[in-house]
Amino acid sequence: xxxxxxxxxxxxxxxxxxxxxxxxxxxxxxxxxxxxxxxxxxxxxxxxxxxxxxxxxxxxxxxxxxxxxxxxxxxxxxxxxxxxxxxxxxxxxxxxxxxxxxxxxxxxxxxxxxxxxxxxxxxxxxxxxxxxxxxxxxxxxxxxxxxxxxxxxxxxxxxxxxxxxxxxxxxxxxxxxxxxxxxxxxxxxxxxxxxxxxxxxxxxxxxxxxxxxxxxxxxxxxxxxxxxxxxxxxxxxxxxxxxxxxxxxxxxxxxxxxxxxxxxxxx
Amino acid sequence: xxxxxxxxxxxxxxxxxxxxxxxxxxxxxxxxxxxxxxxxxxxxxxxxxxxxxxxxxxxxxxxxxxxxxxxxxxxxxxxxxxxxxxxxxxxxxxxxxxxxxxxxxxxxxxxxxxxxxxxxxxxxxxxxxxxxxxxxxxxxxxxxxxxxxxxxxxxxxxxxxxxxxxxxxxxxxxxxxxxxxxxxxxxxxxxxxxxxxxxxxxxxxxxxxxxxxxxxxxxxxxxxxxxxxxxxxxxxxxxxxxxxxxxxxxxxxxxxxxxxxxxxxxxxxxxxxxxxxxxxxxxxxxxxxxxxxxxxxxxxxxxxxxxxxxxxxxxxxxxxxxxxxxxxxxxxxxxxxxxxxxxxxxxxxxxxxxxxxxxxxxxxxxxxxxxxxxxxxxxxxxxxxxxxxxxxxxxxxxxxxxxxxxxxxxxxxxxxxxxxxxxxxxxxxxxxxxxxxxxxxxxxxxxxxxxxxxxxxxxxxxxxxxxxxxxxxxxxxxxx
Ligand SMILES: [Zn+2]
Numbered sequence: 243x244x245x246x247x248x249x250x251x252x253x254x255x256x257x258x259x260x261x262x263x264x265x266x267x268x269x270x271x272x273x274x275x276x277x278x279x280x281x282x283x284x285x286x287x288x289x290x291x292x293x294x295x296x297x298x299x300x301x302x303x304x305x306x307x308x309x310x311x312x313x314x315x316x317x318x319x320x321x322x323x324x325x326x327x328x329x330x331x332x333x334x335x336x337x338x339x340x341x342x343x344x345x346x347x348x349x350x351x352x353x354x355x356x357x358x359x360x361x362x363x364x365x366x367x368x369x370x371x372x373x374x375x376x377x378x379x380x381x382x383x384x385x386x387x388x389x390x391x392x393x394x395x396x397x398x399x400x401x402x403x404x405x406x407x408x409x410x411x412x413x414x415x416x417x418x419x420x421x422x423x424x425x426x427x428x429x430x431x432x433x434x435x436x437x438x439x440x441x442x443x444x445x446x447x448x449x450x451x452x453x454x455x456x457x458x459x460x461x462x463x464x465x466x467x468x469x470x471x472x473x474x475x476x477x478x479x480x481x482x483x484x485x486x487x488x489x490x491x492x493x494x495x496x497x498x499x500x501x502x503x504x505x506x507x508x509x
Numbered sequence: 510x511x512x513x514x515x516x517x518x519x520x521x522x523x524x525x526x527x528x529x530x531x532x533x534x535x536x537x538x539x540x541x542x543x544x545x546x547x548x549x550x551x552x553x554x555x556x557x558x559x560x561x562x563x564x565x566x567x568x569x570x571x572x573x574x575x576x577x578x579x580x581x582x583x584x585x586x587x588x589x590x591x592x593x594x595x596x597x598x599x600x601x602x603x604x605x606x607x608x609x610x611x612x613x614x615x616x617x618x619x620x621x622x623x624x625x626x627x628x629x630x631x632x633x634x635x636x637x638x639x640x641x642x643x644x645x646x647x648x649x650x651x652x653x654x655x656x657x658x659x660x661x662x663x664x665x666x667x668x669x670x671x672x673x674x675x676x677x678x679x680x681x682x683x684x685x686x687x688x689x690x691x692x693x694x695x696x697x698x699x700x701x702x703x704x705x706x707x708x709x710x711x712x713x714x715x716x717x718x719x720x721x722x723x724x725x726x727x728x729x730x731x732x733x734x735x736x737x738x739x740x741x742x743x744x745x746x747x748x749x750x751x752x753x754x755x756x757x758x759x760x761x762x763x764x765x766x767x768x769x770x771x772x773x774x775x776x777x778x779x780x781x782x783x784x785x786x787x788x789x790x791x792x793x794x795x796x797x798x799x800x801x802x803x804x805x806x807x808x809x810x811x812x813x814x815x816x817x818x819x820x821x822x823x824x825x826x827x828x829x830x831x832x833x834x835x836x837x838x839x840x841x842x843x844x845x846x847x848x849x850x851x852x853x854x855x856x857x858x859x860x861x862x863x864x865x866x867x868x869x870x871x872x873x874x875x876x877x878x879x880x881x882x883x884x885x886x887x888x889x890x891x892x893x894x895x896x897x898x899x900x901x902x903x904x905x906x907x908x909x910x911x912x913x914x915x916x917x918x919x920x921x922x923x924x925x926x927x928x929x930x931x932x933x934x935x936x937x938x939x940x941x942x943x944x945x946x947x948x949x950x951x952x953x954x955x956x957x958x959x960x961x962x963x964x965x966x967x968x969x970x971x972x973x974x975x976x977x978x979x980x981x982x983x984x985x986x987x988x989x
Contacts, residue, residue, distance in 0.1 A: 268897040480938075
């Protein structure tokens with residue numbers, strides 16, 4: 243798998259927001275996934291970490307990654323991101339691709355109001371808000387998603403959040419919940435989409451097990467820079483096996499709040 | 510918990526209460542015996558589970574009635590080895606020890622100690638009761654045990670789905686420490702910025718252990734370090750030395766928060782170069798300086814040994830036979846345990862989070878030559894459901910050394926995919942979910958006289974060890 247295809251001469255510029263502050267659930271696997279799948283196709287990636295107090299022009303990136311963090315990290319990020327907010331919104335308007343996960347996803351909305359504690363202001367890139375709940379959704383998840391490029395696809399992952407997210411009219415959900423709880427456990431949808439910006443609660447991390455989504459992000463990032471492209475297919479047998487195993491688990495645990503509490507001692 | 514029945518005790522005739530306790534203990538003992546007979550689960554949790562169903566107060570009654578020194582060891586990593594070392598020091602000082610067994614550190618496993626080591630009336634003869642307890646179980650267990658000494662080794666990111674977020678775990682631990690009486694002693698790792706801050710308002714006495722040498726360590730913490738921001742003002746810490754993940758000599762440039770004066774401090778250290786052999790340390794204690802040789806490899810085992818010495822000191826055991834006690838320590842169950850399998854050698858390592866996994870990978874990397882690997886992970890009650898943390902393991906550092914890797918357990922596909930994205934060539938990776946078949950396939954790839962490195966989660970480690978025991982390669986773990 244590691245033999246490299248001929249250099250395509252193409253490059254994706256990636257902005258990785260708060261790589262150390264917001265990295266609670268091993269979400270760096272998403273970056274690995276994008277980097278390797280580009281490399282295996284002869285596409286270069288340039289990754290710039292963006293830390294607290296730095297305010298780059300976000301429109302220069304093709305892809306921006308913004309991952310999860312615990313409450314205290316989220317507070318820091320919420321304060322800092324106000325200085326980045328207008329540039330981030332501008333990037334989204336000009337079709338930069340975003341992948342945001344968990345706390346990163348919540349902070350791209352209007353606000354996050356913890357169960358107890360003051361409201362944290364977001365970026366307002368997604369028309370949505372989040373309120374802390376008294377219980378936590380911690381289980382395997384499966385979604386049905388539909389995109390022009392891919393047709394109907396299943397997204398698998400693991401959710402671990404107490405926030406309940408509610409979408410406004412300008413945000414579309416990422417997918418329909420097949421198993422798990424999604425945005426708020428009530429309206430049957432998960433995640434958010436606006437132009438090329440995606441938000442989701444699925445981690446695990448989400449991209450390695452969902453190579454179709456990784457490729458969609460790569461393709462749209464390239465198109466952001468080069469116009470229409472077609473990606474070389476890769477051998478995804480390992481990824482597809484992991485996807486199938488995760489889907490099986492999601493269906494087995496359907497309806498449970500906490501997968502670990504629902505696990506029998508015999509397993 | 511259903512332990513609030515304690516209030517009802519005064520209304521229950523004491524004879525009846527004793528009978529209930531005796532019944533609970535005998536039922537627990539019987540369950541343990543039949544568990545061993547049928548080889549289910551090593552009989553570590555079952556006696557406690559059964560006994561608690563009959564008498565929810567069984568642990569409190571037995572432990573409360575005992576005159577023993579009660580030592581509780583908690584933290585993310587190093588509990589088991591620290592407990593073994595503490596037991597060895599107590600033993601060398603002539604104290605009799607009862608302790609819970611490897612991995613059985615949820616409430617049922619802890620109660621099993623009370624059941625297994627007491628007579629049918631709940632009386633216990635031991636001088637020392639030693640408990641290793643998961644961070645998540647601590648708030649439930651401490652009120653029942655009423656410990657004399659509490660040791661907190663470190664707090665690393667662990668299985669998030671079991672423990673909630675790091676800070677929630679920390680808050681619960683802190684509340685537990687504040688509930689301890691002033692007669693208790695709290696032993697804290699001063700190199701861990703979060704642990705060192707524990708128990709500020711506790712009535713109990715706090716003592717600190719750690720390293721303050723510049724002989725070992727790195728200038729900055731590794732990638733997966735968990736807490737590198739000041740717990741008071743959120744500024745990034747600066748490190749003089751980082752020893753292990755976020756453990757080190759830290760200072761906050763903004764508010765000045767830094768480690769406390771260490772009561773037990775490693776002032777000099779030499780690690781063995783081959784990644785196997787003993788470490789030599791100089792330790793400053795309130796009772797003078799000690800030069801010690803720690804037979805188990807790695808910085809983490811220096812921490813384990815110093816924590817054990819601190820626990821022994823806090824419990825009032827004489828320290829003159831510490832070196833003898835430590836010299837007799839063998840590798841704990843599944844911690845780079847060296848196993849002879851015919852003409853091949855196996856190193857078996859139990860790994861459960863990025864820190865323990867990275868530690869083992871680093872030790873293995875120091876062994877000469879290219880490596881045959883067997884990796885096994887399963888999702889179960891004790892292993893967790895969320896294996897995202899595999900992406901925080903630095904497989905990338907070992908890739909050029911890997912000859913082949915067999916992935917096993919019911920997380921086989923996840924492991925294989927993690928290796929693929931570390932750019933291990935897929936023709937070197939095989940997926941064999943069945944543990945015994947995986948072990949055979951992995952050994953088949955090893956040349957005569959060669960070595961197989963196994964890194965596996967809790968349940969697959971037990972399963973693999975059971976297979977090896979059946980073949981006569983290892984002893985059954987409860988006989989050790
Ligand atoms: Zn500070």
